[in-house]
Amino acid sequence: MKIGLLSYRSNPFSGGQGIYLKHLSLALLNLGHEVDVISGPPYPDLHEDIKLIKIPSLNLFELEDSLRLRSFRSRFLLNPTDLIEWLGILSGGFPEPYTFGRRVEKYLKESSIEYDLLHDNQSLSYALLDIQKRTPLVTTIHHPITKDHKLELESAKNWKQRLSTNRWHNFLKMQKKVAPELNRIICPSNQSKEDVIKEFKVNSSKLEVVLNGIDLETFNLKDHIEKTPFxxxxxxxxxxxxxxxxxxxxxxxxxxxxxxxxxxxxxxxxxxxxxxxxxxxxxxxxxxxxxxxxxxxxxxxxxxxxxxxxxxxxxxxxxxxxxxxxxxxxxxxxxxxxxxxxxxxxxxxxxxxxxxxxxxxxxxxxxxxxxxxxxxxxxxxxxxxxxxFQWLNSAKKYVEIFEEEIDRFKTN
Missing domain, CATH: 3.40.50.2000 (Glycogen Phosphorylase B;)
Known part of the structure; x- marks a missing residue:
């Protein structure tokens, strides 16, 4: 099976998504599948036999606030996606999931590569609704970001902080519209599944639970390393x-x-x-x-x-x-x-x-x-x-779901 894994950002040093992408792609490779990772920056750290297809963005999220305004280039006026990203970040939003979807859909239309299945790593962008009409698609939702939003609103100390977090989480409007329309979704825990049903109004029949793995070779007992007391x-x-x-x-x-x-x-x-x-x-x-x-x-x-x-x-x-x-x-x-x-x-x-x-x-x-x-x-x-929590076992369950979705796509 030729699989394309989509990820709008895949930081290998922090956050769960880069770790998830690295180990899922390797486990699928070890099961004998051909795997491409199609990612926006920051790019993931991948096994040498896995092809990384870079979908460049402005990556303004990484810049300090004082540098974002000065990052404007006249060429943005000729590229609506770049302009949307720049304006979105400048207004305090987080447009990356949306703009990644636009860019990856353009790449897939222009590319000669044909995938048996595409797997989205929680971009939940509008573009997925068109992509899944042409290619079998499965999406992972690690958890609904509505949870983050609510906790940040609870912690806000004044109206400015509440306004700021509401602006940043504006992409949730898109995700709430897209998630219920997706054909197949994987969650990494039963609790996450319950929350996706509740927060994103997704039909439970579309959801599967597959626990993630842990890299047990890297993360193992190192008794030779001296403990620092307390x-x-x-x-x-x-x-x-x-x-x-x-x-x-x-x-x-x-x-x-x-x-x-x-x-x-x-x-x-x-x-x-x-x-x-x-x-x-x-x-x-x-x-x-x-x-x-x-x-x-x-x-x-x-x-x-x-x-x-x-x-x-x-x-x-x-x-x-x-x-x-x-x-x-x-x-x-x-x-x-x-x-x-x-x-x-x-x-x-x-x-x-x-x-x-x-x-x-x-x-x-x-x-x-x-x-x-x-x-x-x-x-x-x-x-x-x-x-x-063996990654290989997780990947086998992913493949079962992938094959079911490919069969469903063919019959429809």
Whole structure:
């Protein structure tokens, strides 16, 4: 089968989508399929036998606000898609899913490559509705971004912040229209499926659940790496309320009373003048919390392996790669069961309520004080990942769905 994987951005260093694309494409390749990845920037890190087809964009999302206005070029006036992207970003929106759809549809029409199936990685762009008329199409929705939007509105401190988040999430109007019209959708957890049905009004008959895999070769036990005593690690895009980092930071002063050598390493980036930095300064934790971004997978493994405990304080996850990767590395995990996380961690991690700093501090202190409990969760976490989260098994289920959609397309 010749498969084209579509992704509007595929950052290999942060966020779940680049990781997802890298490992799904490799697993499909290992099953004997020919795989192209058709992606906008930032581009993914792929196996050498997988062809990357670049769909360039203006990539203004990566620029500082002060540089976006000056990025205008007169050629934008001759290219409606570029002009839409520039104006959209300039007005505080996020037009990339829409403009990627326009560009990839143009590429597919002009290309001589014929795919047996196309798979969209949550662009949910209008163009998909035309694309699926010509080529069998399956879409993954990791989770409805309406969840992010609602949490950001809850966290907004004033009308300006509410206006800003409403502008940025304007693409949701498109996604809410497109999702119900798609022929086949895959979700990475049952919770994500339920939320897609509720938030996007998708008929349940169109939805399938396939749990993601975890890269168990890269994320594995590294007992030769020395532990830093009382080191906690978490994965969080620092200023995104969805990740719940502020509750973990608020838990730290209580932990430090009993364990003054405790430190927190955050896999993610904090905005220079963002709420997270202000919170850390307000609590006097500048010397106790460090941020680590643009890390390779090997860098992340080493960061996990040098830590005594991992914590996932998320308010919602469609799946939860950070939790799975920590468990695969044998790091005792404390996690909420928000969203799809409960399906990832099961009983192999210590459960805490979301939005509960006191529960987090108590769980951390309990694990620090109990080496037997740490050893237990090290073992059962790794065992769960090996048993339930193999990428090859996930890819086999994807292929079954792909074949069903190809057959449905032919009969219609």
């Amino acid at each position: 080191k906690v690690v978490t994965t969080a895009s620092a200023d995104i309320p969805l990740k719940g980092l502020r509750y973990l930071i608020n838990a730290l002063p209580s932990v430090l009373q009993d364990y003054p050598k405790c430190t927190l390493s955050v896999i993610g980036r904090a905005k220079a003048n963002g709420e997270t930095k202000k919170q850390i300064k307000r609590l006097g934790l500048e010397s106790k919390i460090s941020f680590h971004s643009e890390l390779s997978e090997q860098d992340i493994v080493e960061l996990y392996s040098s830590s005594e405990i991992a914590v996932i304080p998320s308010l919602y996850e469609g799946f939860g790669f950070g939790a799975g990767e920590a468990m695969a590395c044998g790091i005792p995990l404390i996690s909420t069961h928000s969203g799809g996380l409960k399906e990832v961690v099961g009983e192999a991690a210590i459960k805490v309520k979301s939005r509960d700093s006191e529960a987090l501090s108590l769980a951390i202190k309990d694990l620090f004080s109990n080496s037997d409990k740490r050893a237990y969760y090290k073992r059962v976490g790794r065992e769960r990942m090996e048993k339930e």
